[in-house]
Amino acid sequence: MRTAYSVETVRAAERELMDRLPDGVLMQRAAAGLAAACADLLRRRAPGRVYGARVVLLVGSGDNGGDALYAGARLARRGAGVAAVLLAPGRAHAPGLTALLAAGGRVADDPFDATAAADLVIDGITGIGGRGGLRPDAVPVARAARGSGAVVVAVDLPSGVEAGSGEVVGEALRADATVTFGTYKPAHLIDPAREYAGAVRLVDIGLGAVLPSVPELEALQHADVARLLPVPTGESDKYRRGVLGIVAGSARYPGAAVLAVAGALRGGAGAVRYVGPAGDAVIARFPETLVHTGPPAKAGRVQAWVVGPGLGDEPGVRDAVASDVPVLIDADGLRGLDAAAVRARTAPTLLTPHAGEAAALLGIPREEVESARLTSVRELAARYGATVLLKGSTTLVASPDTSEPVRANATGTPWLATAGSGDVLSGLMGSLLAAGLTALDAGSVGAYVHGLAGRLAARGAPTSAEGVAASVPAAWRDIASGP
Ligand SMILES: NC(=O)C1=CN([C@@H]2O[C@H](COP(=O)(O)OP(=O)(O)OC[C@H]3O[C@@H](n4cnc5c(N)ncnc54)[C@H](O)[C@@H]3O)[C@@H](O)[C@H]2O)[C@@H](O)CC1
Numbered sequence: 001m002r003t004a005y006s007v008e009t010v011r012a013a014e015r016e017l018m019d020r021l022p023d024g025v026l027m028q029r030a031a032a033g034l035a036a037a038c039a040d041l042l043r044r045r046a047p048g049r050v051y052g053a054r055v056v057l058l059v060g061s062g063d064n065g066g067d068a069l070y071a072g073a074r075l076a077r078r079g080a081g082v083a084a085v086l087l088a089p090g091r092a093h094a095p096g097l098t099a100l101l102a103a104g105g106r107v108a109d110d111p112f113d114a115t116a117a118a119d120l121v122i123d124g125i126t127g128i129g130g131r132g133g134l135r136p137d138a139v140p141v142a143r144a145a146r147g148s149g150a151v152v153v154a155v156d157l158p159s160g161v162e163a164g165s166g167e168v169v170g171e172a173l174r175a176d177a178t179v180t181f182g183t184y185k186p187a188h189l190i191d192p193a194r195e196y197a198g199a200v201r202l203v204d205i206g207l208g209a210v211l212p213s214v215p216e217l218e219a220l221q222h223a224d225v226a227r228l229l230p231v232p233t234g235e236s237d238k239y240r241r242g243v244l245g246i247v248a249g250s251a252r253y254p255g256a257a258v259l260a261v262a263g264a265l266r267g268g269a270g271a272v273r274y275v276g277p278a279g280d281a282v283i284a285r286f287p288e289t290l291v292h293t294g295p296p297a298k299a300g301r302v303q304a305w306v307v308g309p310g311l312g313d314e315p316g317v318r319d320a321v322a323s324d325v326p327v328l329i330d331a332d333g334l335r336g337l338d339a340a341a342v343r344a345r346t347a348p349t350l351l352t353p354h355a356g357e358a359a360a361l362l363g364i365p366r367e368e369v370e371s372a373r374l375t376s377v378r379e380l381a382a383r384y385g386a387t388v389l390l391k392g393s394t395t396l397v398a399s400p401d402t403s404e405p406v407r408a409n410a411t412g413t414p415w416l417a418t419a420g421s422g423d424v425l426s427g428l429m430g431s432l433l434a435a436g437l438t439a440l441d442a443g444s445v446g447a448y449v450h451g452l453a454g455r456l457a458a459r460g461a462p463t464s465a466e467g468v469a470a471s472v473p474a475a476w477r478d479i480a481s482g483p
């Protein structure tokens, strides 16, 4: 599990730790980890050593720049030629600059000449104190660094991203690698910032001892998902594995029903009951499905419902919401959803909007959701008293219980932005709900498997929702077989 803490929590923990330690120790720990990571990267490219390598530091006005300066000093002591570009010359971290100069480093005469010749650039413009994207004076230097042949290593965070939300407002410096300290921050787990960070390395500075036990955000890894995937045993029968009911499809969108059933069958349901007008299309593709044309309440016992994909104006949402088993509500099922009825439910509810649907539920413009995904998913979970999965390039899953961390999933690929892939996801998560996973686990495990299936299906070329469903078993096997 990767865990991330909010900026406020990180700052409070750092203060507490600093009070216990002699001055400057934390920054030295950070700089030592940063310098070691840079030395590793330099060894991996010509000329294959630190001695003689050309290193440029981009130094802002805060402690992020201080980390860069001290790391630069360490590299200079090992024979690298280190030049610092001071973006706020009068306000650069003074002891850090003194250390760099004492170690044989220098201040760059011309930032553009320096970056053009660099093997490695250390981005220490801003860290957790950065707000509102790169400032105009930093933009040309950042672009020159990115456009040079140098490896770009971000200190703590790629400069210009919002540490607490993962937003990128304006311009940010894309890194090949990021070295962060003490704990991940939300920006390391949430796109678009996550993508700007490149490969992230976490350096232990002793913060773990003072961080609270519950993080703000967590991201499941293979081993976590493997533990949660349901596996049938000798005692299992189809009912114990879970029967999933699917209320989906309409005369206009019969395919959504087929895709949701496809996801459900690959998600391990013992049986799938399909309720709606697309029974013929479903049976033609999946003869193992139990179909029913009456209302959901009369369809027979299920352990969970999925309601909404391609539903159009077909009825059925009310029955599902009124049931006493877990319910996943997606797509058309979310339209005009009655918050009071959802809050009154006794069994778990999982709402799975994309940004447009989330915006409609919150009554705000889509861009507002896109630019504040973490806040939006929390707000929806609170309003509906339900677990909410917000789809997108990073999928976020929030429980209505605010003491639970939000789960972030980034296993997906932009190739998943294809019609019907969300229907497959609904069926898959529905099966996991029917198997007894909590709404938070079903959502985050489903998103993880679906994202990986999307990657396997695409492998760099367009794929379809059917292709994603067909790759779920390969993704499942990959996860279950271990790291
Ligand atoms: N607090 C601690 O104990 C530790 C902090 N460390 C480092 O300290 C960093 C935080 O340092 P600070 O709080 O000084 O904050 P930063 O260094 O992230 O940035 C703050 C400074 O940048 C300026 N700034 C803000 N937004 C800007 C923008 N868009 N463009 C240009 N300049 C901008 C501000 O005016 C301020 O002077 C961490 O990210 C980490 O790198 C590490 O040394 C580990 C220990």
Ligand SMILES: Nc1ncnc2c1ncn2[C@@H]1O[C@H](COP(=O)(O)OP(=O)(O)O)[C@@H](O)[C@H]1O
Binding pocket: 331, 354, 391, 392, 393, 394, 395, 412, 413, 414, 415, 416, 417, 418, 419, 420, 421, 422, 423, 424, 425, 450
């Ligand atoms: N840029 C992206 N990167 C990764 N995954 C994406 C991206 N865009 C969409 N997805 C994923 O693709 C799926 C699309 O679902 P949805 O929007 O409901 O589409 P549909 O209604 O057509 O099925 C979701 O799982 C979503 O997280």
Ligand SMILES: [K+]
Binding pocket: 064, 123, 124, 125, 126, 127, 154, 155, 156, 157, 158, 159
């Ligand atoms: K930085």
